[in-house]
Amino acid sequence: MKIYGQKREIIINSFKNGDITVAVYGLGKMGLPLVAIFADNGAKVIGADINPDVVETINKGINTVKEEPGLDELVYKNVKEGRLKATTNLVEASQDSDVMVILVPTLLDENNIPDIKIVESVCENIAEGLEEGDFVILESTAPPGTTDHIKTILEKSGLKAEKYWGLAHCPERTSSGRAIRDITQSYPKVVGGINPKSTETAEALYSVINEKGVIPVSDAKTAEAVKVFEGIYRDVNIALANELALICEELEINAIEAFKVANTQPYSNIHLPGVGVGGHCIPVYPYFLKTPRKGLIRLARKINDFMPQYTVNLVVKGLKTFEKKIENSNIMVLGISFRGGVKEIRWSPSLTIIKLLKGFGANVFVYDPLFNPGEIEELGVRYADQFDDMDCVVIASDHKEFRGYDWKEIGKKMRTKVVVDGRQIVDPDQLRKLGYIYLGIGYI
Ligand SMILES: NC(=O)c1ccc[n+]([C@@H]2O[C@H](COP(=O)([O-])OP(=O)(O)OC[C@H]3O[C@@H](n4cnc5c(N)ncnc54)[C@H](O)[C@@H]3O)[C@@H](O)[C@H]2O)c1
Structure with missing residues (x-):
């Protein structure tokens, strides 16, 4: 059923009754949870993706985003009950749908200029199937002005926006591994249309799936x-x-202790320091603003981009206490994911740390519980899950598993006992008692 401009109650009821067909473009970490939630609330859903393996797997009822809790069950149930199917035919998905949601990656090019080519190409596909009464939603995070820009691509359908069909931006306010919870119950959905009718249509649609409202x-x-x-x-x-953690190091105080106490005051919310910022969201979005070109936002990027170098400086410092050079040292990097529990390496600071260590001539070994040996070796580094003959361990990701390590046993295997903790994983006092040289970010 076409819903653009329909009354709120009609939209809500037809969603729940399965009278609306929604196509979601992009079945990744964000798209698949959204698809499953739409279907679970009654809509008929077509997941459209260019990756045939993903499409085939989902059509078998199998979840392809393993780190999302609860998604296995939702995908299985909704495929089995016939509300969810996937396809690589992007035009047909548009032809067969009343609502088209775009949730494909939005990236940066090599000069950090926003690259929305994938969104644009999906819009070309949607335009081929666009009909009167359809409603298009951009959920991908995008530079302000993108929705107005894609309107012109969608109008290649020959139908004028606003008059014949609606368009809104309704961003995903979540992150990998917590999408289902956030989409349905953590915070309200934000919706903004190209005209009031589009905003109202989006408000009605999302009110069905988000219990915190819109x-x-x-x-x-x-x-x-x-x-x-x-x-x-x-x-x-x-x-x-x-920056404060680096200042704390000079002042010879523990940053984490100072931050925790400062944060007992309601106006202070100092975050955790670490090896840098990764993933395809937080380090990318600052570049989505064309202005200010200089200033605080750019400076923050620079500071965060410096942290992998700072981590490597700590490795050099640690090895020096054993009169060792970084060249030919065996360095174990724990974690390549940018965030604990999430299998994602785009913009991961670990990759920069590894590159810098290799640049210094170190023998770099990598372990990450979310990646198999083949996946790690594809990145041009050696896989290791043992600590034999290591000269230094760098903790670069905050995976839970790293907190349970037996450092007494690990120390017996290492050649020189240096630990650089970039994620506040280990207890500095405990490690020092075990004879380690400990250097960390956040603790002295
Ligand atoms: N991952 C996050 O934590 C997060 C959080 C909030 C917002 N977002 C935003 O959500 C969007 C999607 O991110 P994601 O994490 O789901 O990405 P992802 O890389 O996990 O998945 C993207 C999917 O899109 C598919 N795809 C690529 N080109 C396509 C095309 N032309 N047509 C159809 N499908 C295509 C890929 O095959 C893949 O399955 C981005 O704009 C991102 O900024 C992501």
Whole structure:
């Protein structure tokens, strides 16, 4: 059923009754949870993706985003009950749908200029199937102004936006591994249409799946700004934590202790310092703003980008206490994921740390519980899950597993006992008692 401009109750009821068909473009970490939630609330859903393996697996009822809790069951149930299917035919998905949601990656090129080519190409596909009464939603995070820009591509359908079909930006306010919870119950959905009718249509749609409600904003550009600002807020605050941690090192105080106590006051919310900021969201979104070109936001990026180098400086310092050079030393890097529990290496600071260590001539070994040996070796580094003859261990990801390590046993195997903890995983006092040289970010 076509829903653009329909009454709120009609949209809500037809969603729940399965009278609306929604196509979601992009079945990744964000797209698949959304697809499963739409289907579980009654809609008929077509997941459209260019990856035939992903499509085939989902059509068997198998979840392809393993780190998302609860998604196995949702995908299985909704495929089995006939509400969810996947396809690589992007045009047909548009032809067969009433609502088309775009949730493909939005990236940066090599000069850090926003690259929305994938969104644009999906819009070309949607335009071929666009009909009167359809409703298009951009959920991918995008530079403010993108929704207005894609309107012109979608109008290649020959149908004028606003008059014949609606368009809104409704950003994903979540992160990998917690999408189901966030989409359904953590915080309200933000929706901004290209006209009031589009905003109202989006408000009705998302009110079905989000129990925290929906916040309609003035227009699509405001909704785009909300999402980009949320990411920038984190980037700038992590940079502040990193800078303060470096100052704490000079002052010879424990940053984590100072931050925790400072944060008992309600106006202070100092974040955790670490080896840097990764993933394809937080380090990317600052570049989605064309202005300011200089200033705090850019400076924060610089500070966060410096942290992998700082981590390697700690390795050099640690090895020096054994009169060792980094060249030809055996260094074990624990973790390549940018965040604990998430299998994602895009913009991961670990990759920069590894590159810098290799540049110094170190023998770099990598272990990450979420990656198999083949996947690690594909990155041009050696896989190791033992610590024999290591000269230094660098903890670069905050995977839970690393917290349970027996450092007494590990120490017996290492050649020189240096640990550089970039994620506050180990207890410095305990390690020092065991005879380690401990250097960390956040603790002295
Ligand atoms: N991952 C996060 O934590 C997160 C959080 C909030 C917002 N977002 C935003 O969500 C969007 C998607 O991110 P993600 O993490 O789901 O990405 P992802 O890389 O996990 O998945 C993207 C999917 O899109 C598919 N795809 C690529 N080109 C396509 C095309 N032309 N047509 C159809 N499918 C195509 C890929 O095959 C893949 O399955 C991005 O804009 C991102 O900024 C991500």
